[in-house]
Amino acid sequence: MGKLIAVLSGKGGTGKTSLCAGIASALAQSGERVLCIDCDIGLRNLDISLGLADFCALSFVDVCSGNYPLDSATQHPDFPTLFFLTAPANCTSADIDEERFAAFLEDAKKQYQFILLDAPAGIEAGFRLCAKHADQVILVTGADPASVRDAARAGELLEKMGKTQVRVIVNRVNEKLYHDLCVTVDDVMDRAGLPLLGITPDDPDVTLSAAFEQPLLCYNKRSAAAKACKRIAKRIQGFPEPIPYK
Ligand SMILES: Nc1ncnc2c1ncn2[C@@H]1O[C@H](COP(=O)(O)OP(=O)(O)O)[C@@H](O)[C@H]1O
Numbered sequence: 001m002g003k004l005i006a007v008l009s010g011k012g013g014t015g016k017t018s019l020c021a022g023i024a025s026a027l028a029q030s031g032e033r034v035l036c037i038d039c040d041i042g043l044r045n046l047d048i049s050l051g052l053a054d055f056c057a058l059s060f061v062d063v064c065s066g067n068y069p070l071d072s073a074t075q076h077p078d079f080p081t082l083f084f085l086t087a088p089a090n091c092t093s094a095d096i097d098e099e100r101f102a103a104f105l106e107d108a109k110k111q112y113q114f115i116l117l118d119a120p121a122g123i124e125a126g127f128r129l130c131a132k133h134a135d136q137v138i139l140v141t142g143a144d145p146a147s148v149r150d151a152a153r154a155g156e157l158l159e160k161m162g163k164t165q166v167r168v169i170v171n172r173v174n175e176k177l178y179h180d181l182c183v184t185v186d187d188v189m190d191r192a193g194l195p196l197l198g199i200t201p202d203d204p205d206v207t208l209s210a211a212f213e214q215p216l217l218c219y220n221k222r223s224a225a226a227k228a229c230k231r232i233a234k235r236i237q238g239f240p241e242p243i244p245y246k
């Protein structure tokens with residue numbers, strides 16, 4: 001059975017979508033069969049970070065509703081084992097039929113080694129929908145007090161939901177900012193109260209790759225953020241990849 005991983009945060013703009021795309025590409029590049037699902041209903045943009053904005057992708061609701069089979073997910077042209085379903089544009093998380101969604105995810109777990117859910121910001125219906133079925137949760141946070149507090153709050157909610165496999169990615173690590181804020185990655189982890197899955201640097205190539213509609217790993221595979229995504233993917237696969245943090 002495949003592993004279902006929800007990429008969450010409390011606060012918006014922490015880098016969920018960018019990291020979801022980067023990690024999914026890295027997992028696929030190392031041969032894993034991966035399904036990436038945009039769960040940010042109404043505000044989808046995972047297609048952009050995956051370099052698939054020009055593709056006419058099915059939404060996960062198209063598949064959940066039984067109108068299309070799961071194998072009609074969009075296959076990525078650069079990563080043949082990476083598949084994508086977008087979010088529906090015209091509904092809300094509350095409109096999703098939970099039973100069908102659960103059955104669809106169970107089915108997906110039989111066909112893919114990893115399923116990554118890119119969640120919306122906030123801790124409401126979309127957060128719960130993604131977290132509920134996840135085997136593992138990745139919480140993405142920055143170093144700023146608001147996103148760390150929101151990550152801690154999200155961590156508490158996940159604990160209440162019985163989620164035990166929750167790890168943090170500290171995104172947009174920037175030496176100067178950390179110096180000026182007088183914080184370290186350890187401080188961020190301590191405040192979030194959760195174990196660390198990885199750190200990703202503040203890297204303009206993340207924004208540039210999306211602007212040029214290319215996956216980060218194709219736009220610049222040697223960029224610091226691309227390398228960080230590859231290291232995180234290895235840890236998710238269970239390899240003992242060290243975290244090079246300062
Ligand atoms: N590691 C990073 N370095 C630089 N910019 C980043 C990084 N991660 C995300 N960004 C930028 O931050 C913005 C928000 O990222 P996004 O992935 O859309 O966040 P979320 O999905 O959490 O709302 C985007 O403009 C993206 O390019």
Ligand SMILES: [Mg+2]
Pocket residue numbers: 016017018040045118119120
């Ligand atoms: Mg997003």
